[in-house]
Amino acid sequence: MQPSEHILTTFDQALHELRETTLTMAVGAQRNLQNTINGLLQRDKQLCNQAIADDEDEDQLEILIDNLGMQIIVRFQPVATDLRMVIGAMKTSTNLERISDQAVSIAKRSRKILKNEEIPEVGRIEGLYQVAAALLADAITAYADSNTELALSVIEQQKELKKTHKKTSRFFSRKLETETAHYRDYLDLVLICRWLDRVGGLATNIAEDIVFEITSTDIRHGGELPRELTEDGSNSNGTPQI
Amino acid sequence: MHDTSNALSALPKATKKKKSSTVIEVDDIGFSYDYGKTETLKGISMEVPKNQVTALIGPSGCGKSTLLRCLNRMNDLIDTAKITRGTIRILGQDIHAADVDAIELRKQVGMVFQKYNPFPKSIYDNVAYGLRIQGVKKKSVLDEAVERSLKSAALWDEAKDRLKDSALGLSGGQQQRLCIARTIAVRPKVILMDEPCSALDPIATAKVEGLMLELKKDFTIVIVTHSMQQASRISDQTAFFYLGELIEYASTSKIFTSPSVQQTEDYISGRFG
Numbered sequence: 001m002q003p004s005e006h007i008l009t010t011f012d013q014a015l016h017e018l019r020e021t022t023l024t025m026a027v028g029a030q031r032n033l034q035n036t037i038n039g040l041l042q043r044d045k046q047l048c049n050q051a052i053a054d055d056e057d058e059d060q061l062e063i064l065i066d067n068l069g070m071q072i073i074v075r076f077q078p079v080a081t082d083l084r085m086v087i088g089a090m091k092t093s094t095n096l097e098r099i100s101d102q103a104v105s106i107a108k109r110s111r112k113i114l115k116n117e118e119i120p121e122v123g124r125i126e127g128l129y130q131v132a133a134a135l136l137a138d139a140i141t142a143y144a145d146s147n148t149e150l151a152l153s154v155i156e157q158q159k160e161l162k163k164t165h166k167k168t169s170r171f172f173s174r175k176l177e178t179e180t181a182h183y184r185d186y187l188d189l190v191l192i193c194r195w196l197d198r199v200g201g202l203a204t205n206i207a208e209d210i211v212f213e214i215t216s217t218d219i220r221h222g223g224e225l226p227r228e229l230t231e232d233g234s235n236s237n238g239t240p241q242i
Numbered sequence: 243m244h245d246t247s248n249a250l251s252a253l254p255k256a257t258k259k260k261k262s263s264t265v266i267e268v269d270d271i272g273f274s275y276d277y278g279k280t281e282t283l284k285g286i287s288m289e290v291p292k293n294q295v296t297a298l299i300g301p302s303g304c305g306k307s308t309l310l311r312c313l314n315r316m317n318d319l320i321d322t323a324k325i326t327r328g329t330i331r332i333l334g335q336d337i338h339a340a341d342v343d344a345i346e347l348r349k350q351v352g353m354v355f356q357k358y359n360p361f362p363k364s365i366y367d368n369v370a371y372g373l374r375i376q377g378v379k380k381k382s383v384l385d386e387a388v389e390r391s392l393k394s395a396a397l398w399d400e401a402k403d404r405l406k407d408s409a410l411g412l413s414g415g416q417q418q419r420l421c422i423a424r425t426i427a428v429r430p431k432v433i434l435m436d437e438p439c440s441a442l443d444p445i446a447t448a449k450v451e452g453l454m455l456e457l458k459k460d461f462t463i464v465i466v467t468h469s470m471q472q473a474s475r476i477s478d479q480t481a482f483f484y485l486g487e488l489i490e491y492a493s494t495s496k497i498f499t500s501p502s503v504q505q506t507e508d509y510i511s512g513r514f515g
Contacts, residue, residue: 004508004513006511006513007512007513008512011512076512077470078511079470079474079498079499079510079511080498080499080500080501080507080510080511081507081511082511083498083499084499084500216499216500
């Protein structure tokens with residue numbers, strides 16, 4: 001249910017600005033990750049440089065969101081849903097900043113890889129990236145739409161990401177052992193796999209915070225799902241059945 | 243005048259049936275200011291736990307102050323007012339029972355008002371007033387009670403050297419704490435507070451709030467407040483009223499982080515029209 005407007009319209013405006021800024025930051029983090037992977041796959045150093053440079057914007061947005069959140073706390077003393085929304089935005093911005101940092105790490109390793117002769121297996125990264133990017137996109141959509149079910153599906157999708165990460169990482173690890181001429185590149189690719197997995201983990205953090213923001217139920221670290229979202233209403237922990 | 247010999251003095255004995263943590267039981271109480279034509283309180287039921295601060299919140303006219311005044315029968319002073327249904331039990335005793343005298347009840351259920359109202363007497367005489375009314379004359383007993391009450395009200399250090407000075411010379415915050423000292427001097431079981439800080443500056447408010455947190459170790463406190471921040475700072479339980487009905491009653495933490503009823507959320511977050 002969409003909450004009605006506050007009597008104090010400036011409160012609504014401040015909350016709206018906080019949410020819009022968080023979404024802007026989310027789109028930026030998503031774009032940085034996309035640029036960095038495209039840079040690696042298309043052997044385009046410029047795209048990697050772009051991702052590294054744009055990370056500065058994400059850092060500034062994180063500071064801005066913290067500042068906006070604190071201003072709202074000081075000026076309007078939010079409670080209940082409003083308080084969870086402010087805290088949620090501030091926590092989401094921290095996760096987004098870290099996602100952008102992962103993109104920077106990937107971009108720096110990609111530039112090293114691009115200096116060397118192309119290795120055909122690098123394309124295997126794309127499958128892992130697609131799964132991680134889908135998680136991030138769903139987490140952002142869930143945030144924008146305040147969609148609990150989509151947020152819970154992100155948590156479920158992380159299992160698929162783990163599987164793909166394990167498979168891809170194992171492939172590059174084996175190559176690292178056998179293809180000694182390119183061992184540095186394969187080592188970098190193993191690290192890139194790990195960072196993409198980390199992106200999924202951070203997207204999952206965002207999803208968990210969305211569930212808390214909407215339902216006031218903390219599902220982190222094995223917390224129970226909202227009763228109304230479990231299939232049998234048993235409020236048991238485990239995979240959400242929606 | 244009722245015979246009070248077995249009324250409030252018997253209150254502690256009457257607690258057997260109820261768990262000891264409940265001090266006030268309000269059961270389906272209805273109240274009217276116009277001989278019962280319209281109900282200002284519409285079937286309120288709630289239990290107030292011992293040694294906790296319970297906040298009553300809600301927009302003006304919702305009935306929170308009316309309920310507060312029902313708890314020590316202050317509304318008896320209004321000719322047209324009447325309880326239309328239900329019961330209020332304090333420590334197990336029905337406060338409207340025939341053998342309960344309102345004056346005796348108010349010794350057990352003290353009240354602090356929105357506008358501090360010390361008597362135009364000395365600080366000492368203000369605090370000793372209730373005990374003198376009860377017939378206490380021995381100076382050493384009064385001295386001990388005045389010191390204990392002023393210390394409990396965090397006013398002793400500021401007032402000990404001017405006990406004979408007029409209470410009206412104290413600052414607003416000090417006058418309100420003096421009123422609290424006057425209330426606790428007769429050792430009530432419950433203290434009712436009707437917006438006790440609304441006329442005080444932030445420093446005086448903080449002192450009174452700090453005092454409430456200390457006093458709840460010895461007393462059960464029910465407070466009416468319009469300040470959401472004050473309710474969230476000092477109360478353990480919060481009850482939200484609207485148009486004479488109790489909409490939600492839960493722990494303060496629950497009310498201010500995840501209220502169950504949309505009306506509560508709308509009110510506490512400033513969405514209420």
